[in-house]
Amino acid sequence: MVDRLLLKNMVFYGYHGTFAAERELGQVFAVDLEVYFDACNGSNDPELGFNPMDAYTIVKDIVEEEEFLLPEVVAQRIANQILAAYDLEKVVVRVRKTFVPVGGPMDYLEVEISRTPK
Numbered sequence: 001m002v003d004r005l006l007l008k009n010m011v012f013y014g015y016h017g018t019f020a021a022e023r024e025l026g027q028v029f030a031v032d033l034e035v036y037f038d039a040c041n042g043s044n045d046p047e048l049g050f051n052p053m054d055a056y057t058i059v060k061d062i063v064e065e066e067e068f069l070l071p072e073v074v075a076q077r078i079a080n081q082i083l084a085a086y087d088l089e090k091v092v093v094r095v096r097k098t099f100v101p102v103g104g105p106m107d108y109l110e111v112e113i114s115r116t117p118k
Contacts, residue, residue, distance in 0.1 A: 002089050003039035007052055008032050012063040016074055019101060023067060027099050029074070030108075031059050034092035035082065050086055058082060071095045072111045079115040090116045 010033070015026040035050055058081050068074050075093040082091050092114045100109045 002036050005035050005037070005039070005050060005052070006032065007056060007059075010056060010059055012060055014063040014067075014074075016063075016068045016071065016097075018069050022099075022101075027097065029063050029071075030096040030098070031063065031078065032092075032094040032096075033059060033078070033082065035086065035088050036090040036092075037086070037088045050088070054085070055082060058085060071097050071109065072113065075111050075113045076115075079113055083115060083117050088117065090114060 010031045012029050012031065013026055014029045015023045016029065017023055017027070033055060035055070037050060039049070059078055062077050062081065063074065066077065068077070072095075075095045078093045078095075079091050082088070082093075092112065094110055094112045096108045096110045098108045100106055
């Protein structure tokens, strides 16, 4: 059995982008995290399952403390850290960047990756 838990629209300020100004000034990034696991393991002990507070901290530390050129690399780093921290079937990470210098109006750029344990 595979169950899904979602952390939606976690918002952070990070210094990622291909342009130097993006890395100097920073901007808002939003992250969604989906984790797939067996939620019916028979235990009601939060220490034995997925901990959303710890997962939030992992995502926050990556987005706010590290620097990347590409949002897909941010998503990959998050996926790797979450998979390393928990016994999961799959993780899906979405990273949204609200300002993208494309020369015209756009709501946001979003990258989505899906990873399973190796």
